[in-house]
Amino acid sequence: MTPSSLTTSSLTRRLFLLSVLWIAPALVITGIILTDLFRTHAEAELSRRMAQHLDELAAVLEVTPDGAVALARDLSDPRFRRPLSGLYWRVDGPGDRVLRSRSLWDQALDLPADTPKDGEVHRHSLTGPNRAPLVAWERSLRLPGAATPVRAAVIVDASDVQAATAGFSRVLGVSLALLAAGLLAAAAVQVRLGLGPLRRMRAALADLRAGRSNRLEGAFPGEVQPVVDDLNLLMEENRTMVERARAQAADLAHALKTPLAVIANAAAAPGGMDPAVVAAEAERMRGQIERHLARARAAPTLLHSSGGTVVLPVLRQIARTVARLHTERGVDIQIDGDARARVRADPVDLQEMAGNLIDNAAKWCTAVVRVTAVAAGGGIVITVQDDGPGIPADRRSDVLARGARLDEAVPGSGLGLTITEELARLHGGSLSLETSPTGGLSVSLHLPQAAR
Structure with missing residues (x-):
């Protein structure tokens, strides 16, 4: 729709389209913001849980008498023991020895080359079993009795967060669509109720044109009542001017009746028409005509x-x-x-x-x-x-x-x-x-x- 067609269409259509133009973008932007907030919250919650797993992994690591790194006990989350569960851990110890969680089963999962400083936790994106997207959190540990730092990492399948975000987006999309339908319905009702006084005015104008009334009748809102009052005043002024024109015509006819009667009597006189009488009465009629013409010329400014x-x-x-x-x-x-x-x-x-x-x-x-x-x-x-x-x-x-x-x-x-x-x-x-x-x-x- 072009801007010109929008400005020349009906008020109902224009107001409804304007409602659509603000409701649709507002809900789309709201959906994007809420989805992003949900994703951010889900990732923050995942990072918090993985930090707990990483702390637990660091707590159960120990150095054996032969200098090797081992787990004093299994981690508490059973998914670390279930094959390909999506939750894994890995420890790179001295002498390139690697410990892996049972959940990795027979899969090799290499970490990118990195050396975090003490106390730092680094995050990496990986590709895991079945090409699943993985996210790893790792830190460098100095264990008592170990000659070199130990590299410990916990890894999780990121598809769960992506699936949760996608599910939230679908539910949110349906909810916002229903909300949009409700808002548009409410806007349609609001437009109809808001334009009700204009429809009543149109009906009153139809009664006026049909001769069923001589003014716009009815109570209207404060925004419309001044227009109704002005229209009524304009119609009253027009009626007044019409009445004035009729009265002026009657006045002119009345004023010319006597001179015409005098001229007619002069014409019927036995001695013939007296030119002086005719001239006098003609001058009298001319004066009356000029007088009424002057009043007619002044009429447009009478009420204004x-x-x-x-x-x-x-x-x-x-x-x-x-x-x-x-x-x-x-x-x-x-x-x-x-x-x-x-x-x-x-x-x-x-x-x-x-x-x-x-x-x-x-x-x-x-x-x-x-x-x-x-x-x-x-x-x-x-x-x-x-x-x-x-x-x-x-x-x-x-x-x-x-x-x-x-x-x-x-x-x-x-x-x-x-x-x-x-x-x-x-x-x-x-x-x-x-x-x-x-x-x-x-x-x-x-x-x-x-x-x-």
Whole structure:
């Protein structure tokens, strides 16, 4: 399997293969280490036993009156007396005389040329009867009454250690194979259980696509829940934007209905169509279309405004524009508030929300419109107060209905407050209507505060 296929395969397959990639080498290395430890221990134990045999052989050696070397008694291990048992001894005495254990029977077993120093034990590898691998331990002894040192050696068949090591390796291999199977099974179960939340998420997405739900439902682990929350938020934002697009289409249709009716009436008039009326209504429709196109262009940034917008400069710009529209009435628009106030909204949307409120207040005020922007409750509150007639408390909910107008004599489409409330809600804010200290209307626009 190539690295690219591993990264593009399913998570279950990738996690299981990664488990195999660490379990298999780990168990192989463990097997090698344990086998080597067993071999080392077996050889150390064999060396200890052979050192005891060598000490016993040295203890039973004696020099006869004629100067020859002999055994005072047989060694305790009966294998030294059983022919070709795999355990032997040999003593090279003065005058090239050689003593051998009965277990060598008629076999000759020569030691390599060597002269160990007093107290030293040398080890040699030999080939014994039936070409069996042998290991010899020898030492040089000075016996009382002997003219020259005596060379004593004990020899053992090493195939026993090799067979024991091979047997241990087979048992260990089977054990590690069973352990590997168990670990892989546990890894498979772990992968399946661990990926269970993703399968539940896939099922929830299938329900979402099939229309059986409108969000991802269910409880998920802490590692997955943020993804689910983000997906739900994204879907909610998409639904909100679709609803906003539908509302904008309805707003545009509503705004164009009156100019079209005026043009139709002008066309049906007995004196013919008045070009001035047509031009005025066409300009009115063009303004409505441009306004809604600007809102559509601002839509992608509606829910993702990052840097935020400083409030007071926008309010002052709007105040200057609205004041020019009401020059003949001498409307005084006062702007005050926190110069550092910054809202989490696009400048275009803030202009539209605040512009609707200030323009509406200027239409209904007697002389003064007061606008403030202050931080409150973790957000920014923009309050627009006028000294006009106000709105009765039992009618305030009516003015927020789409297209509602309490006085048809005042120009307008009846959409200003509705659009402002809609934009505020989409930005995570709200709109509230109260009575101003001067008896007019006080409109508070609550928007989330952006980081300064």
